[in-house]
Amino acid sequence: MHTLVVYDIESDKIRNRVITACKDYGLSRIQFSAFLGEIGHNRRQELEKRIRKILGKNRGKVNFFPICDKDFGLMKEIVVGEMKY
Amino acid sequence: MHTLVVYDIESDKIRNRVITACKDYGLSRIQFSAFLGEIGHNRRQELEKRIRKILGKNRGKVNFFPICDKDFGLMKEIVVGEMKY
Numbered sequence: 001m002h003t004l005v006v007y008d009i010e011s012d013k014i015r016n017r018v019i020t021a022c023k024d025y026g027l028s029r030i031q032f033s034a035f036l037g038e039i040g041h042n043r044r045q046e047l048e049k050r051i052r053k054i055l056g057k058n059r060g061k062v063n064f065f066p067i068c069d070k071d072f073g074l075m076k077e078i079v080v081g082e083m084k085y
Numbered sequence: 086m087h088t089l090v091v092y093d094i095e096s097d098k099i100r101n102r103v104i105t106a107c108k109d110y111g112l113s114r115i116q117f118s119a120f121l122g123e124i125g126h127n128r129r130q131e132l133e134k135r136i137r138k139i140l141g142k143n144r145g146k147v148n149f150f151p152i153c154d155k156d157f158g159l160m161k162e163i164v165v166g167e168m169k170y
Contacts, residue, residue: 003127004089004091004150006089006091006115006116006118006119007116008116008117008168023114028132030091030146030148031092031117031118031146031148032093032118032120033091033093033117033118034118034119034148038089041159045122045134048161048163051163052163055163055165056165058165058167059165059166059168060164060165060166060168061115061116061162061163061164061165061168062162062163063115063119063160063161063162064115064159064160064161064162065089065156066156066159066160067150067156068153068156070114070153071150071151071152071153071156074126075146075148075149075150075168076133076148076149076161076167077147077149078133078136078137078140078145078146078147079145079146080140080141080142080143080144080145080146081144081145083087083093083144083145083146084114
């Protein structure tokens with residue numbers, strides 16, 4: 001089971017703390033605003049709780065998508081040029 | 086079956102054309118860099134082909150995630166304040 005986290009967070013400070021949380025859970029940055037990694041239901045819930053706490057009353061939106069192995073295998077990617085995150 | 090499209094596209098002009106393509110396929114903007122909607126495998130492949138053509142040689146990255154109904158039901162969202170897209 002994989003987890004995809006996609007976020008829009010106004011404050012750089014808060015965004016950086018969310019990024020650290022995603023990394024702590026072993027997720028990798030796949031886009032400027034998205035992290036992906038192999039974590040299951042319980043750890044995803046923990047991460048969600050932690051991010052909810054980090055966000056507090058700061059403006060932002062975060063989506064957590066569980067992605068089963070079948071769907072993960074069908075994921076497609078277009079990359080043009082080198083993208084550094 | 087749902088489809089999630091997440092993008093990082095440098096050029097405003099190209100990004101806007103990708104956004105139009107997502108809307109044409111009935112997807113809704115859920116974040117600055119993400120669209121989500123109820124489209125299946127064939128239409129997702131069509132959209133991918135169209136976005137590949139739009140991107141051409143312009144720098145960017147686009148991910149296409151198929152999301153089955155079960156995973157979609159487990160999707161979580163944190164929203165603080167009003168986010169306008």
